[in-house]
Amino acid sequence: MSYFIRQRVTVRRPTGSRKSFKLILDRTDIEGKRTQPTIDSPELTRINHGLNSDEFDYNHALYLVDKLKKKMQIKYKIANNEQGEVSNVNMRMFKKFWQERYEHKDNLKTTTKITARHKFIRVLRLLGSESLLTVDIETAKKLIDKDTSTPNAYNGVIKDFNQLMKHLNRDYTLSKKRVRKREPVAINEEQLTLLLSTLKTQFDRDAVTVMYYSGIRTGELFALNEECYRGETRLFISEQMMRDFSYDDPKNGKRRTTIVYPKGLEALDRWVYNYSLSLKQENREALSKRVVEASLKAFQGRLKATISGTNRKNISNHIMRHSFAKMCLNKGLSISDIAMLIGDSVDVAQENYIGWILENDALQRIEDKLNMV
Incomplete structure (x- = not known):
């Protein structure tokens, strides 16, 4: 081979x-x-x-x-660090594992199976001549750690390695490395004003304003129409919006409702009744979807370039959702309410959006409540 x-x-x-x-x-x-x-x-x-x-x-x-x-x-695709030989013993055990676990899964896409197979083969190549049946935990850890450059890459290999160990009824597993989470980056309203001043068109400024004061994703923003926004402070969001760039009330009733801050309503009115209609004025539905996709990608590129120019690291287009979540927390909303507004679980909202550092407003509010007791 x-x-x-x-x-x-x-x-x-x-x-x-x-x-x-x-x-x-x-x-x-x-x-x-x-x-x-x-x-x-x-x-x-x-x-x-x-x-x-x-x-x-x-x-x-x-x-x-x-x-x-x-x-x-x-x-x-085969990564550069997957050039090692695979022992015949390990390959025979892997083939048996693959046939039992993956070969007959009709619900998996072909590309998904191919990707999974490459990942398992990578584990075998990292082990080299070491047998899956006899390799000890320290040796396996050293071999995998040697050829993985980041904790995330190491954890990915460990996950596949542990699956093989479980299949062979080995009584040990390797533990993952702890990946240090970065504190979510958010901007305040003064920084938002500065960001808006660097954007060249009213289209981009309104888009950023709506995302900042509603916490919706860019894909959801470009799918907004009159059905989502009915002249109130509420927006109705469903899962199919980012796939079809249109909104219909879901048959199963599963949708989320988010609130738009009053400061974002003017931009939201312009967006829904002017921009979204002009984006979807094509006759054919498929062509209309392509037009919206192209406009969305162009906007994301412009926003990313603008944010990168602020010389702040670890900032993405998702910063608007982080800022919305932080703003809601400072206004006194509970984490469960914030999670429902942004459409994620409480754990995800805490870890990826709100973080663990309290702003001065939140600290002052907590101190006031404690002093009242």
């Missing part, structure tokens, strides 16, 4: 006399030999047929090819 230092999927676009896309598997094996075979895919054939028959334009074809490329990349 050949082991590859690199395997990546590349796209060749139509140029000159070539009127169709091609997917190329760029391989470099462990001996340094490079090959570039063409990948045959029925999906790619359908895309090329649709392009040549004017079923859709070049940009949409490129979008579909990029999606297919990512799917194929998962199939062929």
Whole structure:
């Protein structure tokens, strides 16, 4: 069996006399030999047929090819640190484990199975000649720790290793490394004003304002319409919004309601009745979804570039949800109420949105209540 230092999927676009896309598997094996075979895919054939028959334009074809490329990349991806040999004993045990646990699971996608298989093979390669039946805990820990650069990578390998140990009825498991959580970053209203002043268009300023004062995600923002917002301070959010960029009352009644602060209502009115309608004015539903997706990605790129320019580390587009959660906490809302507003569990709200550091307003409120007792 050949082991590859690199395997990546590349796209060749139509140029000159070539009127169709091609997917190329760029391989470099462990001996340094490079090959570039063409990948045959029925999906790619359908895309090329649709392009040549004017079923859709070049940009949409490129979008579909990029999606297919990512799917194929998962199939062929092998990390650089997975070049070690796998002992025959370990491989036989793994095949038996795979057949019992994964082979006949019809509810798993093919790409999911391929990814899982690569992860388990990686564990076997890290162990090298050590047998799964006889390797001791310290040796396994050293071998895995040697070839994993971060605690998260180490914990991922440990999870798969422990599954193999459990299957073999070994009476020990490796414990995960504790990953230090960063305190969620939030901005106050003064910093929001500064951020808004750096945004160039009213479209972007209104989008940021709505997210800051409602705590909704960017995907939910771009799916807002009159059904979600009925002229009040409440927004109705459902799970399918970010998939379909539209809102319908769910049949099972599962939706969340969030509250918009009064300072964000003016921007929300403009967003719902002006921008969202202009984004969805296309006749065909599929094309409309593509337009919204493109606008969403462009906005996320502009916002990320603007936030990165503030020279503050560990800041993402999610900062608006963090800020909304912090603001609600400072106003006296309980963590359970905040969790329902942002649509996450209490543990996630505490760990990823609110954090463990109390602001001065919250501390003052607590002190006042304690003094009243």
